[in-house]
Amino acid sequence: MWLKSKTNHRKTSRPKKPPFTYTELIEYALEDKGELTVSGIYQWISDRFPYYKSNDDRWKNSVRHNLSINPHFRKGVKAPQGAGHLWAISSGDSAENVLAWEHKKQRLDLFFKMESINRERIQQHQQQQQLQQHQQQHQQHSPQQKQHSAAQQQHMPQASSCMYDEAAVAVATLTQEMMQTNSGGGSTETSQQQQQQQQHHHHHSHQNHQNHNQHHQRLLPFNDLLSDDELRKTAGQILNGIHREVEVQSVNSIISTYHDVLLDNDYLNPIHKDVVVTESVLRQQHGTNLGGGNNNQNNQMGGNSHMGGGNSQYYITEIDPMELGIQMSHQVEPSEEEVLFSDEFNLNYFGYNPGSDIVA
DNA sequence: CCCTAAATCAACG
DNA sequence: CGTTGATTTAGGG
Structure with a gap:
């Protein structure tokens, strides 16, 4: 089994441009410091975004x-000393824009949060690489047998354990509805905002999904999927190649605070699991109908996905492939710079079709 | 395809 | 540094 990264990354890839407009960056800076000179703004930005560390000064012009x-x-x-004036946020617009600001602030926080998560992941990854290299040196491993320790990697802790029980991890995979804690009204507000973003960024129709968030009652996705045992079994089959023509998509789950959303490649625009599943036709109703919002009774991903070749089954997983001990195709250690804004680890990873070289 | 917002380029004080 | 205009680019409808 192999996974292919959706984006080929060039060795020379510089830090990725942060997903913020200049207006937003300035806003952040000024909101943070209150007042800044132009060069102060430059400083603020380049301090936290490596992308703007380059010698290229075009962006300053834009600022x-x-x-x-x-x-x-x-x-x-x-300004007190020398150059120019102090700049600040226009105070006349604190009225309604408070909400907008809250939203933006969340985006920024989320951005850095994800960034740090990526760091951890990369660390893990590198550890694993070393580990594997080490192991390979000292023992020949028969491909047939895999150790099936019943490691329960349920809620994927932080950065600690690296499990190689692929089946177990794959099982941990889907279906685990993340905790269903309802944290007050703040959470609701958040969800709505996120949904707005979805509309903005996703090309499909969302009307069907709009109300999913409203029912807090156990309507979380995947309730109706396989039982744990069934899953374990199925995942095992997949990973042992018994099941063919299966695509496994990894969707990074966001941290606990955002329990009700998943991240796909666009982590600033979290997507509800339901949306991911339904829109990518991961699970298609037998009877074509998908309206009515919440009637997903069929578990068995009977969906004939449009992607790839023909009808492949489709699984969605929250587990990062790296944690499966699965090698990625490129095998390149990202540079420290690259770590920050590389999309390498935020993306969807597509396995795998035994016979064919289907690309994502 | 047209439209808008954002980014970029450029000239000037 | 700060303004301003012109031009290009990216995305959505």
Whole structure:
């Protein structure tokens, strides 16, 4: 089994451009510091976003341009020392924009949160690499037998254990509805905002899914999937090659705070599991119908997915492939710079079709 | 395809 | 540094 990264990354890939507009970056800076000179803004930005560390100064021009253009920023008094004026957020718009700001702030927080998670993942990954290399040196391993320790990797802790029981991990996979704790009204608000983002960024129809969040009652996805035992069995079959024509998609789960969402490649726009499943036709109703919102009774992913060749079964997993001990195709150690904004680890990883070289 | 927002380029004080 | 205009680019409808 192998996984192919969706994006080929070039060796020379520089830090990725952060998903924020100049307006947002400036906003963050000013909101954080209150007042800043232009060069102060440069500093603030380049301090936390490696992308803007380059010698290329074009972006500075854009920042200045933005300050002038956007009425949201106001020019204050002349700066104490030398250059230019102090800039601040225009105070006239704290009225309704508070919500907008909250939302933006969340985005920023989430961004850095994900960034740190990626760091951890990469560390893990590298550890595993070393481990495996070490092991391979000292023992010949018969491909037939895999150890089936009943490791319960249920809620995937932080960065600690690296499990090689593929089946177990794959099992841990789907279906684990993440905890269903309902944390107050704040959470609801969050969900709504996220859904708005979805609409913005996703190309499909969402009307069907809109109300999923409303029912907090156990309507979390995957309730109706296989039992644990069945899953274990099935996953084992998949991984042992008994099941063919299966695609496994990994969807990184977001941390506990955001228990009700999944992340796909766009972690700033979390997607509800239901949406992921339904929209990618992972589970298709036998009877074509998918309206009515919450009637997913069929577990067995009978869906004939449109992707890849013909009708392949489709599983969705929250487990990062790396944690399965699965090698990625490129095998390149990302540089430290690359760590930050590489999309390498936020993406969907597509396995695998024994015979054919289907690409994602 | 057109439309908009954002990014980029560029000139000037 | 700060303004301004022109041009290009990215995405969505």
